[in-house]
Amino acid sequence: MTGINRFAEVERLLREKGVRFTGQRVVIVKRAVAYLHFTAEELVKDVRNADSTIARGTVYRTLALLLEAGVVEKHDFRYGPPNYEVTFGKSHHDHLMCIQCGEIIEFQEPRVEELQDEVVKRFGYQLLSHTHKLYGLCRVCQKKSPQKMAAQSRAKRPHLHVEEIVV
Amino acid sequence: MTGINRFAEVERLLREKGVRFTGQRVVIVKRAVAYLHFTAEELVKDVRNADSTIARGTVYRTLALLLEAGVVEKHDFRYGPPNYEVTFGKSHHDHLMCIQCGEIIEFQEPRVEELQDEVVKRFGYQLLSHTHKLYGLCRVCQKKSPQKMAAQSRAKRPHLHVEEIVV
DNA sequence: TTCGCTGCAAAGCTTTTGCAGTGGT
DNA sequence: ACCACTGCAAAAGCTTTGCAGCGAA
Numbered sequence: 001m002t003g004i005n006r007f008a009e010v011e012r013l014l015r016e017k018g019v020r021f022t023g024q025r026v027v028i029v030k031r032a033v034a035y036l037h038f039t040a041e042e043l044v045k046d047v048r049n050a051d052s053t054i055a056r057g058t059v060y061r062t063l064a065l066l067l068e069a070g071v072v073e074k075h076d077f078r079y080g081p082p083n084y085e086v087t088f089g090k091s092h093h094d095h096l097m098c099i100q101c102g103e104i105i106e107f108q109e110p111r112v113e114e115l116q117d118e119v120v121k122r123f124g125y126q127l128l129s130h131t132h133k134l135y136g137l138c139r140v141c142q143k144k145s146p147q148k149m150a151a152q153s154r155a156k157r158p159h160l161h162v163e164e165i166v167v
Numbered sequence: 168m169t170g171i172n173r174f175a176e177v178e179r180l181l182r183e184k185g186v187r188f189t190g191q192r193v194v195i196v197k198r199a200v201a202y203l204h205f206t207a208e209e210l211v212k213d214v215r216n217a218d219s220t221i222a223r224g225t226v227y228r229t230l231a232l233l234l235e236a237g238v239v240e241k242h243d244f245r246y247g248p249p250n251y252e253v254t255f256g257k258s259h260h261d262h263l264m265c266i267q268c269g270e271i272i273e274f275q276e277p278r279v280e281e282l283q284d285e286v287v288k289r290f291g292y293q294l295l296s297h298t299h300k301l302y303g304l305c306r307v308c309q310k311k312s313p314q315k316m317a318a319q320s321r322a323k324r325p326h327l328h329v330e331e332i333v334v
Numbered sequence: 335t336t337c338g339c340t341g342c343a344a345a346g347c348t349t350t351t352g353c354a355g356t357g358g359t
Numbered sequence: 360a361c362c363a364c365t366g367c368a369a370a371a372g373c374t375t376t377g378c379a380g381c382g383a384a
Contacts, residue, residue: 019338020338020339020382020383020384022338022339022340022382022383023382023383024340025339040373040374041372041373041374053340053341054340054341055340055341055342055343056341056342057340057342057343057374057375057376058339058340058341060373060374060375061339061340061375064375074245076243076245078241078243078298081372081373082373096286096287096290096292098292099295105290105292107286107289107290109282109285109286111282112279112282112283115276115278115282116279116301119276119301120301120303122274123263123272123274123305124305124306125265125272125301125303125304125306126303126304126309127301127302128266128302128303128304129245129302129303130299130300130301130302131245131298131299131300132297132298132299132300133297133299134283134286134287134292134294134297135295135296135297136287136292136293136294136295136296137292137293137295138290138291138292139291139292142293186363187358187359187362187364188358188359189357189363189364189365190357190358191364191365192364206348207348207349208347208348208349220365220366221365221366222365222366222367222368223349223366223367224349224351224365224366224367224368225365225366227348227349227350228350228364228365231350248347248348249348
């Protein structure tokens with residue numbers, strides 16, 4: 001699904017919910033759907049870069065709205081602040097992250113889901129949701145020397161994963 | 168493993184690392200190993216309850232030390248602040264959490280671990296660690312009425328899971 | 335016209351840190 | 360006697376919120 005189509009569908013979904021589609025929300029949602037994964041502050045920066053009059057609080061409030069509407073999901077990867085992902089229109093998947101370069105890969109493994117069901121049954125639970133995150137080194141980062149890796153791990157957060165920017 | 172034994176072993180491990188074993192650290196480690204799962208602020212409160220002269224910063228610094236030494240692990244459950252667990256001397260396990268009462272169950276499922284290995288191989292990754300968290304309702308909370316659940320979910324954090332308090 | 339939404343700015347919550355002094359080894 | 364560690368308190372980082380005014384429907 002492209003960023004443009006996704007925006008249109010999210011807009012429709014929100015309007016159906018009776019949410020007002022303000023100018024600020026147009027900008028915020030458009031920027032959000034352009035990313036695969038982003039943090040709240042990254043979105044704030046990006047949005048304010050597009051329109052500096054939009055307040056930080058508005059971005060956070062819109063993010064909460066999208067979360068509530070099931071358009072985005074919040075992920076706590078082990079490194080750095082929480083990550084958001086536009087999951088609307090995407091099928092379920094879990095994540096594999098390179099702890100060096102920050103690359104995030106989405107994977108599906110139905111056999112794990114089956115085993116989960118078995119586990120919760122074992123304890124009499126009713127399963128509502130789950131997270132399954134694998135951390136490791138991607139092909140490229142495995143080849144880096146330990147020194148280089150130490151230097152890089154001291155550096156700031158991994159790069160973003162942008163699909164396309166549509167504003 | 169009892170809290171007492173665990174404390175002794177953690178002390179030995181830290182001394183081997185050349186870390187100074189101050190009076191504050193004795194208190195902090197003893198309180199920490201008495202818990203199954205705890206948040207940083209819960210530990211602060213508990214520690215300062217035992218000795219009100221110990222500063223908040225010292226607790227956080229000791230927690231970082233224990234994390235570094237591999238004595239505790241940090242878990243980001245989806246609800247509330249990060250959770251710490253003393254995993255030293257315990258075999259690997261993942262977690263199942265009741266989102267109503269906060270009960271945390273540790274489970275092991277080797278077949279999932281096997282599938283993980285398969286997944287990372289698929290993408291050419293080297294697996295370093297993982298988290299697998301299941302969220303749902305425990306037997307007790309499944310029986311509660313939706314109204315009751317709504318009321319409870321508005322309330323504060325789940326209760327703690329204390330094994331024993333040894334100070 | 336209504337009232338949901340926004341900007342602003344302050345506060346809240348958790349965690350980190352600089353510094354001068356203390357205490358383990 | 361060293362210097363790692365501590366208390367204190369301020370700051371930092373992220374997120375939320377109260378309020379008065381604005382603007383989408």
